[in-house]
Amino acid sequence: MSRRVTARAPAKAILFGEHFVVSGTRAVSSAVGAYTIVNVEEKASWPSELASRELGIRALVLGPDGSFSGPEEFRPIAFVIRALTMRGYDVPPFSLSISTEIPDGAGLGSSASVSAASALALLGLAGSDVSRDDLYSITLEGERAAHGNPSGVDPASVVHGGIILFSRERGVIERVEGVDDSLLIIADSGIRRKTYAPVTGVLNLLKRLEYFRDELLRAADSLVMMAWDALKRKRTEELGILMNVNHGLLSSIGVSTWELDAMVHAARRAGALGSKLTGAGLGGSIIALVRPESEEAVRKALSPMSRWIRIFHLGAEGAALV
Ligand code: MEV
Numbered sequence: 001m002s003r004r005v006t007a008r009a010p011a012k013a014i015l016f017g018e019h020f021v022v023s024g025t026r027a028v029s030s031a032v033g034a035y036t037i038v039n040v041e042e043k044a045s046w047p048s049e050l051a052s053r054e055l056g057i058r059a060l061v062l063g064p065d066g067s068f069s070g071p072e073e074f075r076p077i078a079f080v081i082r083a084l085t086m087r088g089y090d091v092p093p094f095s096l097s098i099s100t101e102i103p104d105g106a107g108l109g110s111s112a113s114v115s116a117a118s119a120l121a122l123l124g125l126a127g128s129d130v131s132r133d134d135l136y137s138i139t140l141e142g143e144r145a146a147h148g149n150p151s152g153v154d155p156a157s158v159v160h161g162g163i164i165l166f167s168r169e170r171g172v173i174e175r176v177e178g179v180d181d182s183l184l185i186i187a188d189s190g191i192r193r194k195t196y197a198p199v200t201g202v203l204n205l206l207k208r209l210e211y212f213r214d215e216l217l218r219a220a221d222s223l224v225m226m227a228w229d230a231l232k233r234k235r236t237e238e239l240g241i242l243m244n245v246n247h248g249l250l251s252s253i254g255v256s257t258w259e260l261d262a263m264v265h266a267a268r269r270a271g272a273l274g275s276k277l278t279g280a281g282l283g284g285s286i287i288a289l290v291r292p293e294s295e296e297a298v299r300k301a302l303s304p305m306s307r308w309i310r311i312f313h314l315g316a317e318g319a320a321l322v
Contacts, residue, residue: 002042005124008035009116009319011102012109012157013186013278013287013312016227016246019202019253020220021151023213026167028228029157032186033316036100036110038117040125043093050074053099064091076111076142080119083141087134090126103308106188107279112154115142116319124321135159135319136171147195149203161318165228174228178315182236183290185267185298189259190307191283198255198280205253220249240273240289247276255281263305270294270301 010031017027043049048061052073059070066082068074077096084091096118102110116139123130130138139155151168165174206213223246230238247264250256256264260277263286267275271294278287290298295311302309 003125004041005121006039006322007117007121007124008037008322009113009158010035010316011113012154017220017224018279020217021153022199023206023217024168025217025221026165026224027153028165028224029153030163030314031157031161031316031318032312034101034310036102036113036117038096038098038121040094040096040121042125043095046093048093049095050077051097075145076115077118079145080115080138080142083138084122089123089128091122092126094125103188105192107284109154109158111146112139112143112158115139116158120319120321132159149199159319162315178313179231180234181292183292183295184312184314185288185290186285186310187263187302187306188285188308189283191259193283195280198282202253237273243274243276243289250277250281257282260286263302266301267298270297272298
């Protein structure tokens with residue numbers, strides 16, 4: 001019987017510091033319990049096969065160098081395969097299928113999650129052990145295919161799990177497992193965009209701000225550090241206020257939209273401790289921090305504006321073999 005391996009990786013929600021993290025500030029990101037599941041099965045010979053259940057698409061991988069024939073959506077996996085080979089890992093011929101609960105292009109790390117789960121499943125098939133740091137750098141290669149200039153916060157979050165304090169230069173600086181009983185509501189606006197466009201737009205804007213760029217980055221970094229402190233001390237109300245301020249900063253650099261603003265304000269009005277867009281913006285999702293007693297009201301307020309809405313505890317297990 002041919003060997004089969006299953007791996008899974010979570011989604012992520014950036015709590016503080018997206019965009020600014022690309023320019024060197026710190027950021028806080030939480031893994032959340034919506035998963036990509038990747039199944040791989042050994043095959044007798046190349047080409048290998050890729051299939052995505054949700055997208056209904058297929059591709060062929062021609063060899064361990066990651067050359068492939070099929071839709072562009074599979075390019076991150078091709079980069080992952082090439083990264084595995086270049087690092088000296090054996091990649092036997094395989095048939096790989098992806099199924100995911102994470103909406104695509106919604107700012108929730110779906111591409112990083114697919115890359116991490118695929119890398120781990122393929123390593124499992126070859127019988128290779130991998131450290132979290134190596135899995136991170138392999139997953140980062142997949143992210144490079146997905147959006148050019150990633151800070152690395154998405155792959156770090158889905159690989160390490162929990163809640164991380166991250167910077168581009170230092171990687172994961174600190175990690176905590178979770179916080180108290182406060183909940184995170186994630187609501188996807190259903191508006192789609194590629195991460196590349198808002199990231200490039202923000203980098204260009206920051207360049208034009210000249211000396212004020214550094215002031216803004218300093219403010220964003222201070223905000224992240226205040227938030228990290230509040231999170232570790234379980235000062236949830238303060239965390240909510242800082243989320244609101246972070247949304248204001250993101251609006252000021254042009255990545256919110258009136259739809260996202262409407263959702264953020266609806267969540268606050270319904271009793272959220274704080275609310276902001278999450279990820280690259282210009283569409284995608286918002287997050288709202290809520291106490292259990294206001295969960296129902298906030299969910300009700302957001303539902304009519306959301307294509308996908310879920311409630312999570314902060315922190316979830318990182319990528320793992322199942
Ligand atoms: C995307 O999830 C987060 C951004 O900060 C880009 C990145 O850090 O790579 C917008």
